[in-house]
Amino acid sequence: MTTTLAAPAPAPAPALAPSPAGAGRRAIRRWAWRLLRREWRQQLLVLALLLTAVAATTVGLGVVVNVTSDDQGQFGTATTRIDISNPDLGPDITAARRAFGTVEAIEHENVPVPGSITPVDLRGQSPHGRYGAPMLQLVSGSWPTGAGQAAVTASVASTFGLKIGGSWPVNGRTLRVVGIVENPKDLQDGFGLVAPGQIRSPSGLTLLTGASGTAASHFRAPGGNVVSIMSNGASAAQRQRLQALMVLLLATIGLSFVGLLAVAGFTVMAQRRLRALGMIAAIGATDRQVRRVMLANGAAVGTVGAAAGTALGLAVWFALRPAFEHVVGHRIDPLSIPWWAVAAAASLAILTAVAASWWPARSAARMPIVAALSGRPTPPQPAHRFAVLGVGLAALGFVLLVLAHAQHTVLIVTGIVATTGGMLLLAPLGIRALAVTARRAPVAVRLALRDLARYQARSGAALAAASLAVGIAATTAINAAAQQAADRTLSGGNLPVNQLVVWLQDPNGGPNLHAVAAGTSSAPSPAVIARARGAAESIARTVNAHGTLELDVAVDPRPVPGTVPQDHYASVANPVSDQGRRGFNVLTTPYLATPAVLDFYRIPAARTDANTDILTARNDLTGMQLLVPSENSRFGQPALIQTTTLLPNYTSAPNTLITQRAATAHGLVPQPVGWLLQTAHPLTSAQITDAQHRATAAGIAVETRTAPGDSAQKLRDYATVVGALIALGVLAMTVGLIRGETANDLRTFTAAGASSHTRRTLTAATAAALALLGGILGTAGAYLALIAWHWRDISYLDHPPYADLAVLVVGLPIAALVGGWLFGRSPATIARRPLE
Amino acid sequence: MSALELSRVSKVYGSGAGEVHALRGVDLIVEPGELVAVMGPSGSGKSTLLTIAGSLEEPSRGEVTVGGLPLSRLSRNEKAALRRRAIGYVFQDFNLLAGLTAAENVSLPLELDGAPIRTARAAALAALERLDLAGDADRFPDDLSGGERQRVAIARAVVGQRHLLLADEPSGALDSVNGESVMRLVRETCQAGVAGVVVTHDAQLASWADRVVFLRDGRIVDQTARPDGPESLLETGPAR
Secondary structure, three states, X not given: OOOOOOOOOOOOOOOOOOOOOOOOHHHHHHHHHHHHHXXXXXXXXXXXXXXXXXXXXXXXXXXXXXXXXXXXXXXXXXXXEEEEEOOOXXXXXXXXXXXXXXXXXXXXXXXXXXXXXXXXXXXXXXXXXXXXXXXXXXXXXXXXXXXXXEEEOHHHHHHHOXXXXXXXXXXXXXXXXXXXXXXXXXXOOOEEEEOOOOXXXXXXXXXXXXXOHHHXXXXXXXXXXXXXXXEOHHHHHHHHHHHHHHHHHHHHHHXXXXXXXXXXXXXXXXXXXXHHHHHXXXXXXXXHHHXXXXXXXXXXXXXXXXXXXXXXXXXXHHHHHHHHHHHHOOOOOOOOOOHHHHHHHHHHHHHHHHHHHHHHHHHXXXXXXXXXXXXXXXXXXXXXXXXXXXXXXXXXXXXXXXXXXXXXXXXXXXXXXXXXXXXXXXXXXXXXXXHHHHHHOOHHHHXXXXXXXXXXXXXXXXXXXXXHHHHHHHHHHHHHHHHHHHOOXXXXXXXXXXEEEEEOOOOOOOOOOOXXXXXXXXXXOHHHHHHHHHHHHHHHHHOOOOOEEEEEEEEOOOOOOOOOHHHHEOEEEEEEEEOOEEEEXXXXXXXXXXXXXXXXXXXXXXXXXXXXXXXXXXXXXXXXXXXXXXXXXXXXXXXXXXXXXXXXXXXXXXXXXXXXXXXXXXXXXXXXXXEEEEOOOOOOHHHHHHHHHHHHHHOOEEEOOOOOOOHXXXXXXXXXXXHHHHHHHHHHHHHHHHXXXXXXXXXXXXXXXXXXXXXXXXXXXXXXXXXHHHHHHHHHHXXXXXXXXXXXXXXXXXXXXXXXXXXXXXXXXXXXXXXXXXXXXXXXXOOOOOOO | OOOEEEEEEEEEEOOHHHOEEEEEEEEEEEOOOOEEEEEOOOOOOHHHHXXXXXXXXXXXXXXXXXXXXXXHHOOHHHHHHHHHHOEEEEOOOOOOOOOOOHHHHHHHHHHHOOXXXXXXXXXXXXXXXXXXXXXXXXXXHHHOOHHHHHHHHHHHHHOOOOOEEEXXXXXXXXXXXXXXXXXXXHHHHHHOOOEEEEEOOXXXXXXXXXXXXXXXXXXXXXXXXXXXXXXXXXXXOOOO
């Protein structure tokens, strides 16, 4: 080969005119897209995080909007509902039509249920009524159209053993069952349905009208007694406001979560691509172009994650809807989700991903090219700078939430975002503090904590995400506990799902709990009590209960002229005065605090003041008097009432006890009124039906839970478990990322003789440290936000859910420690990292 | 006008007790068409000299001029423009983007500079053709051999109208045959009028240069004219 070298021409001075605006965008977009396609496995983690968060937000939006019924179960499409007892149907309906124009009448007749204290409601209602149509849905069969036909709900069919084509004896006549129906807006609503005009012994009448509540308030029924007038308008508007607020809160928190996770993910991606970014800077990319590489990648990942997350969320929502219907107790239209919010969440997820990639992009662009080319991470910024800003943001969030008064949405959203941002910025300080404490720790722990500090950009963001997950769980648990405490007189419903009371006579019988019993005008005889006790023990055996707990009331044995035995019970009462005459308003009849009852609720004698008259779970009895029938002329001092959380907060359970000392002091004697049965698992329909049959045979009645499960307690527990699991998931991903990025260190560590035990300790210590910080920061953040939210009544938060908080602050690090140890395998050796 | 001029350039890393002097008052002038090899032991400042010459780092003291433009007076964006248009950089470990094809890697500086995609691709294909890689234009780096990858990297460094080619151990990751081949390409590029600076440990490869500069402890301790190498026997015209 022959080469001739020409004399080189002198090079002209290079031109430095700026490139056209947007130069290189196409190349950068192409690279970003190719990166996503070629290296989707490396980005799978970030994609999975985004996808999960968007899917969870989508499902959450469906849940939030549909969790509460829209009151159509009671009102249909009417504005006002008027309930009348003991009506005279013709005159009452005529009077209502004269007053309001269009009125839909629903007639009611009580049908006794053998062995139960709750009758079934037989309704005369048109399925095509002007207002009530949404309250009825045909499940199978046909609508009742004429005399002698009825349709029933599934629960009523089960109670009476009915099926389509069968006969149903009702109050002296026999109806043929032609269909199974339901109230789609209230699946707990058990009733029978006949055509309008087929009710023979009306016990009540419901009038649905479009008139306003104010107009209806003056209505007087000529025949019956108006017992309630309810208006739907105000509550509907309030509910819509609440739903909108919940949607907004969920979207804000969900996207904050997405943002924090994405920051962690993109920081890792930026670190992985540091050499590639250094290379394009070396060949002439401007800072803006380097930033765009990461931003374009963020947009691509965000778009794919948002689209896939939305699709997954909708699929999960459609799949879970049937189960969710049973939880919330009403039918749900699968398409009744806030589509605008779903679209907004997906769009915002893309924006969030882009915004989350901005900080790593900025850092990468500002990095010295030579340092980037060598792949060395920049030294972490001093944590105190972030901490100052973090404290400022958290304080700002606190003030905004206080000023929001739980109403002003802009302040609420800004407050949450500021608080979340504050947590993100405070996280590095926590990590640094932990690293400082590592000086004297074993080498694996020391290295783990120092790595956290060394890679604080990603570990800080991931810690903030884990803290947010813990914070959401803690907020829900704390709030639910506070709500439970505040509503202590009513919140639990009548009984837990795993308890049953066999009543001889219900001392606190309300509208749905009437005494069935043995005696009508005299106290039950020993023989009647013995027979009832035998029946209770028989029922206990059939439902596999742990024995029976006898419930006694304290009875005044001294004669009181003109009273029935039920009036002989000692009770807790409020002295009232009416037109100069003084009397008592009875609040509750306490059960006797027998050793068996105290033992059942694990109330030690030491926890009870020696002078206490009444022990109660209710917080509305303070200052009340103990009313003893033969002493009722005495207006003495208030009873010594001691509240305790050990007693149940169910209306039909022994939530209030009179102490043995007080009973003896007032000369009261015990009288059995019922037996409480508790099973290990929730009672089934078959068990309840069987118990009712046995009770009927013995001339007594049973009571079981009438409302859906213990929502507040369940909510607390679910929130705690879900929050802990999400936090653990975030930690697993984060620890995997951090340890993956330090694979070379680990290789050196192994070469220096570190055993598998030491390597596992390294991973476990990383996970546990992040979990501990996440638990503390999350719980502190939750309290900060809740104190701000309930600023006007901080005492609302006086009942912390210790067990749930212990799970989050102590259990989570332990779980992370164990998980890190079990799954802390060494990553594969990395010989040479490719340029990505 | 010199293609590259370093005047009293010093570079200090760290401060106080941890201060490290990577370069101490280095003077170097490289003319257009000239190929300079920089040799020296590890830690002598070779790579630092190259990164400062390529505007990837700033000197602690002294002045660097590329094509008559003093780097100290240029903004970050102007330096980036200079790297896109005038300076080509070849790394030891190729530094190709795995997500882009060979042609796309080569056209990247032009595209970043705003060149239309067709123009940029045409220039990239021409550069690859010169390096006998036209058939590999649409292959990804992972599918290329080490020698092919380094030739793609050289094509990227020379695409467009470059004045200065900087190569940091360009044959460090290659076997001797490919190493020689790469140096031949660098040499040919310089013969077309581009000034070149190559950092190498290998004296045989340095023999391809017009001049060899020896660095020790951040100072130029010696420089030699190009020794007569085997290529000189092939030259028939006035070589230098």
